[in-house]
Amino acid sequence: MFLAIIQRLWQMLFVMFGISVLVFLIFFATPGADPASRIAGRGASAEILEAVRKSFGLDQPIYVQYFTMMKKIFITGDLTSFVNRGWKVVPAVLDTIPVTISLVMGAAILWVVFSMIIGTVAAATKDSWLDRSLMILGLIGISMPVFWLGEVMNLVTQSRFHDTWMFSWVPPLGYKNFTDGPKAWFLTLVIPWFTLAILYIGLYGRVLRANLIEAMQEDFVRTARAKGLSETRILLRHALRTSLISFVTLFGLDFGALVGGSALLTEVVFNLHGIGKLTYDALLNLDLPIIMTTVIFASFFVVMANALVDVLYIVLDPRVRKA
Amino acid sequence: MTALIFFILILASCLSAPLYANWAGVNPFTSTLDATIMLDGKQTAVMEQSTEGLGLGYNPIGPTWQLGNYFLGADNQGRDVMARLLYGGWTSIIIASGATILTLLFATVLGLTAGFFGGVTDMILSRILDILWAFPVYLLAISLSIVMIAHGIDIGPFTIESGSLWLPVFIIGVIYIPYVARPIRGQVLSLRESEFVLAAISLGVPSHRILFRDILPNVTTTLIVFVPLMMALNMLTESALSFLSIGVQPPDASWGTIIQDGQGLLYSRPWVALAPGIAIVITVLALNVLGDGLRDALDPRSKVKLGRG
């Protein structure tokens, strides 16, 4: 078990290294244009271009450039934006993390709870009209672009029905710090939480239903029936518990991916200045140093989350544990 | 089956976009702020004088619900949204298909090579795929777009201009390669270990014959199941990238860019953003249903499990 964990962590470091190289290559070595002019942003003056060249060591061999950039991001943390002159990038990125985490956490709770209910109910009533309609709803949830759903939500809660009793409680767009008042924090996030969660509720509900139905065909379920257990108990304690292993794996991956940038669209639509919104704003300004940093931070986070999930998996599933 | 018919219908209506524009007499790609239309026998301006504030701004006309006559209203350039919707749908579908073909092509080559030759080749390719796979798709797409969108890209003989439709095709195609290549590699690997291939090898059948006769047909089934699912995924990705303004570039339209255009008009003229969204949902839904059906028919033990971005 210990060996397996160490091995997994090694792999994680390797992938992190690979990603950093890849990001570096995309930004510094994509054929097409001079990296200095890319980094400096639109219409930069000659002095700025010179400053960029010096700051990133662009006249030096490419591996030196790589180490310079890594040093700026991880060791000295003094990477600066050239579009927003002098703005320190690393602290700006760190500042956004609580916003993104708040958004994703809440959505995650929603989607776990609802998808478990939906998946289990659908599996228990397999082939009934209830099962069918739940699955179609799930499929619709999967097929909606999240940013569009967010806009529809805004249209409904901020404009069309804002003055009715239903949505008059919805505060204007934007994020409120938890420390400034949990209630405001909560209220601003409710609609974004649901918007973000709907895709995953549909997805997980469908996956869980399929897994449960598969599990209910297993031999051990027949044994459980022969023991005289009730169908509910068999479904929840035996089938659901066994399906939960893959559920947890999937969850870990998606949670990581969301914190690491996939929540970007939701953040943009609801004007929540998380890491995704920061990336988006930088995108509009063509501010490459910020994008480089958010991309590296976020993808490292995702990779670490994935590794954590695998480690958890090793601990959770007795079958893997032995290996 | 219904899903397939639905998809073909959508495809056909998008294909008829030029016909529609011609018939309606509008150009969906240039701003026509001073255009007027006949509405209830009255000459009406497409851009109405705003009644709010100082009355200086203009509001585009809302849906008339008359086909060929600004059915869905105009956007903030005074362009016919319905015509743009049809054109945009065609762009979206083209990009999704192009990216799907690109992904499947590269993924098949990579998966086959890695799975069939094994050894060092497999190790190197698998590690590269691991890295790409671990890279969050939107971040990868953003990184690729931002460096390319302004200046285009040239790899050897290939040059893609900035603003070209090939750019989103290329970007979306690349980011999903590992999602397809990894399962294919796995499948090839297990096929290689299967008895009939081992027997063929021991009989001295040349490896390219094994590859084409025994392995490729099996992989093809998997690929077919992937097609509608990847199309659905790519449509969503395209719309997201376009919404972030790093996908399709103006004056071209796609469903994603129209939603973005509609964002500013969301509260006053919601149909500009609603209509393309509904179009995406219906199309993606049809593709997903199609994919599910294909999977049940061709691959009952569902080896194909699609990740998403």
Next chain:
Amino acid sequence: MLEVRDLRVSFSSEQGLMRAIDGVSFTVGEGEILGLVGESGSGKTVSLLAVMGLINDPNAVIEGSIKFKGRELVGMPNAEMRKLRGREIAMIFQDPMTALTPVYTIGWQIAEQILQHQNISKSAARQKAIDLLAEVNIPNPADAIDRYPHQLSGGMRQRAVIAMALSCNPSLLVADEPTTALDVTVQAQILDLVRKLQRNHKSAVVFITHDMGVIAEIADRVMVMYGGRIVERGLRNELFLNPKHPYTKALLDSIPPLEGEKPKRLRAISGSPPSLLNRPTGCCFGPRCVFRFDACSAQPELGKLEHSAACFLEGAR
């Protein structure tokens, strides 16, 4: 104790109605071991699943009567059936590798069954589970109880499954090919174990197998199934010494003799089992029977005698 009368089980499918069990009647007496043999697909499992009320295929139709201790099981509400299942009638399945839920320890799973049917404390249930594991000869039961199924060998798992089945002292134990998936030495141990436990717990056992050798070792009485019907039944010794049905004879010919020279090849029965969709008219063994004669175009019935066969030869001889 168990009285099955004219049991019929059919599955409707796209190709038509498939009659898996076609009029099966038998009884199981208190404390006896009834061996049930027949080749694969002859309906052994399905007939006993019907007794357990475990055929929950929506396409299945079950007709006939199954009386257990005087109570009718066919059509019994599931909630009531559940109280019998696991307490009065227990069942062991063929493959011990997949019979246990992988994510729980074997102790948890045994205790779960005890707690389902008896009103005792968790620690008492656990203690009982340890005792049961000791009874089925699992070494270090106090330790083994906290093991997960995958940590045990096939033989050990099957012991755990048996311990679980016996945890509520059922009066009837159905063992569906409990030794088929195990290797030969382990098979012998499990057979010994079943016999010993059957004596200690005074349970009746229905032992399903397609191995005549196993039947010879364990059964008091034997029933031979073919194509969803019982073709011969009788006390073990009588049936082995004086088989009446051609199918039984063929089965007995296919056991390797214990002594003397081994034949080069065992005599296999030529032909294949009948299609359950289009049953042959008349004797279902007819198409493969070397003794077939005119009378066989009618359906032979099982006689009333203790030892009888569903074959027209029986009377003619």
